[in-house]
Amino acid sequence: MDFSSSSEEKLIRESLKKLLESFSGEDYLKKFDSHRYDPALLSELINQGFLVDQDTNKINFDVIKILSEELGYSNSPLNPSALVSDVLITLQESSFKGLSEILKDLLSNKLYSYTSALNEPLNFEIESPKVTGKLLNNGYELSGTKILSYNLDIAKKVLISFITDDGVYLAFIETDQLEITSLDVTSKVPYSKLNLDGVIISKESIINKSGEGLYLLKNIYARRVLIQASLARGMVLKMLELTAAYTSEREQFDRPIGSFQAVSHRAANMFIDHQELDLNLQQASYLYSSGCDLENQILNLKYITGNVLHRTSYAAQHLHGGMGVAKEYPLWRYCLSAKEHEIINGNSSSALEALSKNITLNQ
Structure with missing residues (x-):
């Protein structure tokens, strides 16, 4: 099975990276340190059709996952989950009749309404x-x-x-x-x-x-975890890149600390965690897009996402030393976001408990 990105996905990702460069500089992000919500970024994403396809008035969940990953990588102050995944896609799946008016209002006002x-x-x-x-x-x-x-x-x-x-x-x-x-x-x-x-x-x-409510809520939870894992994938990749760069440049005993065996092993474990998250996210995404039952895969992904965020942020701060908590350096933002997404929507322990019950009951 080929999990490589299509040319369309690569184009979307490149466009998002270019767009987010204007909304993720250190000086720009400081403006949102006391309130992490950027309405200008939301408006631009709507203008460029990343949230809703303005030709079809449809939401492409694969695009939302790519967007979430790039938001995690850039640490931009916006989370599309509640608006797009919880509300718009759920209204699209349900018996609700007024979705066209909701989308028209969103496209006109470009607010988190x-x-x-x-x-x-x-x-x-x-x-x-x-x-x-x-x-x-x-x-x-x-x-x-x-x-x-x-x-x-x-x-x-x-x-x-x-x-x-x-x-x-x-x-x-x-x-x-x-x-x-x-x-x-x-x-x-x-x-x-x-x-x-x-x-x-x-x-x-x-x-x-x-009789439809449980079905809708299960779908909401599945999309939440997929978006959360996508955000985490972007955050973990950025923390890994920051750590690789820092340990290659920081010297001790006249040699880069990245050449020390203990440091290189710790950094290698960060890379393994990133690959573990990536593989499980792709598997769960495929099952979701195929319409398969994926309750256990979503619980497993939630468990892995929380653990990978915890281990990666801890290792990144450890290998950075004092710089890992310095606000003059960007790592602290990612570690703070990592802790939030480690525990929100239930932590890894709650996901593992629910998964173990399902396995015990052969569900």
């Missing part, structure tokens, strides 16, 4: 929401909390999930009447908490038919 709120406190399984919905005459009364919702404070609408006696539902609702609290996180990514206690939603806001 739509996001998702699917994560919950102490619940790593987004396909099993704890937020409940009590049936009323004209809709549902919700109870529960969502956390780590990206750009919720500036979104006009949010996609939420909840569980009822009839199963799992997803609803696309206005944000103007919701209780939203911005969270101060170490990575300075604009995450928010959403309190849904007492919120009443209409049946018209529900985007899925009965």
Whole structure:
């Protein structure tokens, strides 16, 4: 099986690299140290058709993965997952009728106007929401909390999930009447908490038919992990390149430290980790594009992604010595992002636990 990039993928990647050069310089990134969201970059990506094909109004998930990898490599302050993967592709897969108006608004205003709120406190399984919905005459009364919702404070609408006696539902609702609290996180990514206690939603806001909710949420989780692994692949490659350059130039005892056996072995392990992540990402991507059942492969990829990010960032900082934490040098940005993506959407331990249960039950 040939996993090499096609000429079209190479062209997309080269175009993205050229574009992101203007949005990833050290002086430019400093402007977002306290709030890691770049609306100008989002607007440019929409203008050039990387998020939505403006001729067909379709989202190409393979392009989104390439974009995510290049965003990880450049450490640009933007994550397309909530807008494109969680909302737009899910609306495309569901029974929702107003996607064309959503895309028209996005292409016109070029803002992060739509996001998702699917994560919950102490619940790593987004396909099993704890937020409940009590049936009323004209809709549902919700109870529960969502956390780590990206750009919720500036979104006009949010996609939420909840569980009822009839199963799992997803609803696309206005944000103007919701209780939203911005969270101060170490990575300075604009995450928010959403309190849904007492919120009443209409049946018209529900985007899925009965029995369809679990399927949609499983697809959302699979795409999240694929995007997360793509971001990680870019970050790991950049940390590997920074480490290779530094250990080749830094001298001790009149020789580059990269020539020391212990250093070269540690750097070699970083390369092996990058190849491990790359292989498993390609396998899971192929299964996703083929429409195969890939629950266990996604859990395995989540487990590997978290571990590779942890080991690579730790080794990179170790081999850089004091420079590894110096803010005059770019490595600290990648290590901070690596820690975020190591634990968000569930950590490696939670993925391994879920995978082991599936294997034990022959699923």
